[in-house]
Amino acid sequence: MSRFLFIFLAFASIFTTGCVPVTFDEPMPMNRRNLDHFPSSLQGSWASEDDDVMLHIFRDHFSLQESIFLSDSVILRKYKKKFVVSVQLEENKRFWEVFQASLAGDSLTLLTLSWKDEDKKQKIQSILGDRLEIFFDGDIVDSTSFLGRKDSVSQVHASLLNNSEFKELMEHCADTIGTYIRVQTGI
Template sequence: MSLLKSTSLVLGALCMLATGCISVTFPEPMPYNRKDLTSFPNAWHGIWSSHATGTDDTGEDELLVIFPDRLQGHEGDDLILGKNCVLSKWGRRHVLSIDLDDSNRKMILVAQRRGNHLDVLSFDASQDGALTSWEDVLGNKRVTTLHKNDDPTDKVREVQLNPRSNCQFRKLVKHGSTDLVTYTRVASE
């Protein structure tokens, strides 16, 4: 199983290219010019569960286990800080930039913990008006759509967002089309 596929199962917020979902990528870890963290916050360590619609065909909760230096989902593949992802602090939020297997682009997740809840935002190109809202924030030249087989008449397979600054990235998070999945801490026995 590819890292991209396992990541989508782990986080419930990313789509696999094989399922027809559109990847939304960035040129480098976001936000710009932030120090890479070597571990997840201590308060995030543990097991988290989400019952997001459509994340699991069986209707069962998605589990996410956060260790000091990695994330692990029920498929067992890890996202390891400094190896295949980068974590940065951004105000009260943390931003996880995930390396894609086949390019130098990054998928971005923005997360914030509220007590026993962990809210995870991802950019969702399937939402109505997503491309328009991103173009409104970034301008047409900073939003690139890539099509299957490089054929403009074929389906879109990836949207590349290229914010000029952290200010534009902040506007994308606030006003752009995002998908929210909330995880709840699983009580330890």
């Protein structure tokens, strides 16, 4: 297993245990420039409100149990007042998983889009319609056929038309990974 895949799986398992991430065609938000560093407003040490997890954000990487550096496969972008980290999947390089960070004073909320809650599944499907691909054990089915399926979803992929759809998905369908409180600035 490659080092990057191990780091990514460790990161993903901490945040999205028990659910399938929704992936995208490209880093989100679309048509925004890549940032080469985390802004000073995000840099520092952050303690989870819910458990003992510490998140450390440095200029060019973040760290949970392992360090994950910004690169061609880990991209940081800004959209409105939010920051989005897009991670290219190791097993399928055309797909990207996204994590959104919202800063409010000394509180940082992390969100991701995953396929687990029935109400959110229906909202995602209503926003994207036939631009949503759902794979069951590797076989793709049309976006209206997922209801009532008992076999396991192996992948969910969204093709967006614009950033308004991304904003709507994140506002109405995203899962909160956690809320973190700043314990130290600029490390």
